[in-house]
Amino acid sequence: MQVSDRFHLWQGLSKRVSDIAAAHRGCLAAAVPEPEPAPPPSDEPCEAAETAARRHAKRLFETVQGYTGTARSLSAIARELGLNRRTVAKYARAACWQECVRRTPPRRSTSLDPYLEYLRQRWEEGEHTATVLHQEIAAKGYRGHYQRVKMAIAPLRRGLPIDTPRERPPSPRQVARWITTTPPRRGLHGTEALRRLLQHCPELDQTHTLVRQFAAMLDARDAAPLPDWLDQLAASGLSALASLANAIREDQLAVVQGITAPFNSGVNEGRITDLKLQKRIMAGRAGVPLLRHRVIVMAHLRRRYP
Structure with a gap:
């Protein structure tokens, strides 16, 4: 069969x-997700504006805290939620969800920064072609790649400021x-x-x-x-x-x-994978006799220490 x-x-x-x-x-x-506009300045820093990251941290904190009252281990909670065990442990130890919000590091300066104002001005004047904008700033001394200019003006197409950070697509x-x-x-x-x-x-x-x-x-x-x-x-x-x-x-x-059927070739696939691993470990430094010896020793150890 x-x-x-x-x-x-x-x-x-x-x-x-x-x-x-x-x-x-x-x-x-x-x-x-579309990046949200920067929150307005507030006199009370503890009452920060609601953002997608803060909503995600709050929802995840409430989910993990709902499991901590049970007798389940952190590993079991991580498997059920599809999260890393360290992430579950961080949310389980936290006293409030604000402690788990990821701090966004300040944006690093790039060689394109001196030309951002010019790109914004040209965009408002009606020039929306990244190739043309790249040629114009290259004539002014910019030595960067066209792709960086294309990514820089992408927020403008969505009505956002030109330096708005955006998550990389999957x-x-x-x-x-x-x-x-x-x-x-x-x-x-x-x-x-x-x-x-x-x-x-x-x-x-x-x-x-x-x-x-x-x-x-x-x-x-x-x-x-x-x-x-x-x-x-x-x-x-x-x-x-x-x-x-x-x-x-x-x-x-x-x-x-x-x-x-209850049958599968998983055992054979595991043996083949192990054989290839032993071959890579030797990296071609020995011949078939040594490979045979290593495979036999590994099989003996598996039977002795299952």
């Missing part, structure tokens, strides 16, 4: 998701990791960023729905929805998913067994 390995099935799906995210790279910036690999990760283990930041992205990009939203359907089949060990799921892949209009549907149909019986 041929049985497809569940790990490789999921790995192949994850690779297709990463390809789709890369093809929609222009949508990834939607995962980043990479296609990070978006694929958000989509393929079980929702309870994404963490608050990843969940909010993915929600904004899926609202903006219908193709990624469709991909996310299909991925969760396949994950449900693997969790339930139920391959009955597989034919309908393959039809949805083929009709999705996404070439990466359509090619995956064709590949699965060529070996569909083995894939069905991989979903439903």
Whole structure:
């Protein structure tokens, strides 16, 4: 009986998701929240204006504090919330959520700073092309790259000051990791960023729905929805998913067994990974006899100290 390995099935799906995210790279910036205007000066520094970072810290503090009254360990809380254990420990030890707010370091000066006022002035005059603005300040002595000018005027397109800092958009690999990760283990930041992205990009939203359907089949060990799921892949209009549907149909019986059967090649994959690790450790400094000796010793130690 041929049985497809569940790990490789999921790995192949994850690779297709990463390809789709890369093809929609222009949508990834939607995962980043719009920067909020600077708060007005206040006479009472303790009553700072509400920002996205402060709301996130407050919500996370209340969530972690809700678990601290139970008998659960910090590691168990971190696994359930999808957070690092150090982060959970920091929020659990804090007396109030204000202690956990990340301090934003002051912005470092760059070679573009002397030209920011000129760029703002030219923008108000109607020049909105980054290439032209870069050529103009290059004639005035600027030696930086065009990409820095393009990033500098990006806030102006959103009606914000030119020096407003902005979070970097996620990479296609990070978006694929958000989509393929079980929702309870994404963490608050990843969940909010993915929600904004899926609202903006219908193709990624469709991909996310299909991925969760396949994950449900693997969790339930139920391959009955597989034919309908393959039809949805083929009709999705996404070439990466359509090619995956064709590949699965060529070996569909083995894939069905991989979903439903209790067997998998995880043990063999672990042995192969360990063999490759031992080979890399030696870095080509010895031949097959030493490699064989190391593998036998490692197998003996595993049996003796499981």
